[in-house]
Amino acid sequence: MAQAFLQKENVEKAKKEIEATRPTAQNLFYAVNRVYSAKDPVREAQAIADEDAENCRRIGEHGAKLLKKGARIETHCNAGWLAFVDYGSALSPLYLAHKQGKKPFVYVDETRPRGQGARLTAWELAGEKVPFKIIPDNAGAFLMSRGKIDLMIVGADRIAANGDVANKIGTLEKAIVACEYGVPFYVAAPTSTIDLQCKTGLDIPIEERSEEEILYQTGINAKGKLEKILVCSPGARGLNYAFDVTPAKYVTGIITEKGIIKPTEL
Numbered sequence: 221m222a223q224a225f226l227q228k229e230n231v232e233k234a235k236k237e238i239e240a241t242r243p244t245a246q247n248l249f250y251a252v253n254r255v256y257s258a259k260d261p262v263r264e265a266q267a268i269a270d271e272d273a274e275n276c277r278r279i280g281e282h283g284a285k286l287l288k289k290g291a292r293i294e295t296h297c298n299a300g301w302l303a304f305v306d307y308g309s310a311l312s313p314l315y316l317a318h319k320q321g322k323k324p325f326v327y328v329d330e331t332r333p334r335g336q337g338a339r340l341t342a343w344e345l346a347g348e349k350v351p352f353k354i355i356p357d358n359a360g361a362f363l364m365s366r367g368k369i370d371l372m373i374v375g376a377d378r379i380a381a382n383g384d385v386a387n388k389i390g391t392l393e394k395a396i397v398a399c400e401y402g403v404p405f406y407v408a409a410p411t412s413t414i415d416l417q418c419k420t421g422l423d424i425p426i427e428e429r430s431e432e433e434i435l436y437q438t439g440i441n442a443k444g445k446l447e448k449i450l451v452c453s454p455g456a457r458g459l460n461y462a463f464d465v466t467p468a469k470y471v472t473g474i475i476t477e478k479g480i481i482k483p484t485e486l
Contacts, residue, residue: 232256243425244386244463246378250412269305275410275477276307283313283373283408283475287324291317292370294327294360297388298340299375299408309408310375311344313475318350326352327363331388333433333460360394364401372398373475376409383468383483384421389461395470407466408475414486421465431458 235256238248251268258264287293299310307315317324326345331337338354345352355363363369372394378386385391385407398405418424435458441447452458468483 242427244377244427246413246415247410272304272410272412273306275412276301276304276309276312278477279309279408279410279475280307280312280316282477282480283406284316284320284322286371286404286406286475286480287313287317287322288370289322291322291324292327292368293324294329294355294363294369294372294394295341296329296337296357296372296374296391296394297331298336298344300341300344302340302344303375308344308375309410309475310373311341313373313408314345314350315348318348324350326350327360327369328352328354329357329360329390329394330354331390332357333437335437336388357390361397361401364397364403369398369401369403371404371406373406373408376407376413376474377463378418378424379407379409379414379474379486380418380421380424380465381414381416381486382420383471383474383486384424385466385468385471385474385483386421386424386426386463387466389464392464392466392470395466399470404472405470406473406475406480407471411476411478416486421467424463424465426464427462429460429462431460434458434460 235252238252242248254268255261255264293314295310300308314324314326328337328341342352342354374387374391376385376387395405435450435452435456436448437451438446438448471483473480473482
């Protein structure tokens with residue numbers, strides 16, 4: 221069945237669907253193109269999965285060196301193992317630092333409108349027993365201004381050749397605030413996320429998603445049932461860009477499986 225799914229025509233169809241619905245995320249194109257070009261698609265797909273897990277493990281090793289004992293880290297969106305095969309990118313250093321006894325504490329941006337931080341990152345950290353608190357997206361600047369954030373680590377959906385970084389919407393604001401208050405701002409991503417065909421962040425296509433993600437929220441009600449409710453003024457319209465681009469000048473370093481590099485060193 222897997223062999224049939226990975227036939228050339230199906231992979232070509234997948235490529236077109238990704239271009240139409242998920243244009244920002246580079247790793248999706250990277251994996252599909254490798255499978256499409258392989259003589260044995262199933263073997264290649266497994267190789268990509270194994271490489272992904274190993275690369276994320278190495279990102280954890282490099283990134284954990286940045287974390288001092290008791291470090292307070294803020295993160296945005298979800299870049300844990302749920303977003304990868306294992307370990308994750310931005311969360312991988314936190315997991316390893318926790319295992320090393322460094323006792324990191326994580327401030328988890330809720331990440332509106334989809335709530336990937338509040339739903340996914342929080343769930344992962346709880347499972348790993350890493351101490352954390354969920355904060356509103358607009359609370360990061362206040363915490364940084366009071367000296368409560370030592371470091372910020374986020375993931376990336378695509379990195380341009382000049383070091384500009386596309387990540388979940390709201391990342392740009394955090395990077396600007398981190399620069400203002402002298403908080404190191406790191407991006408954790410495997411090198412497969414780097415797109416050398418994109419000269420700058422202006423060349424990165426930005427996905428625009430349904431306005432319903434802004435206007436409605438889905439959650440568990442008092443009766444334990446999953447429910448979708450309107451949280452905005454009835455009849456209001458929404459504009460929902462899913463990603464933004466952080467210029468390289470705001471990025472302290474990029475944590476890759478090969479080591480930590482400056483954006484200008486790509």
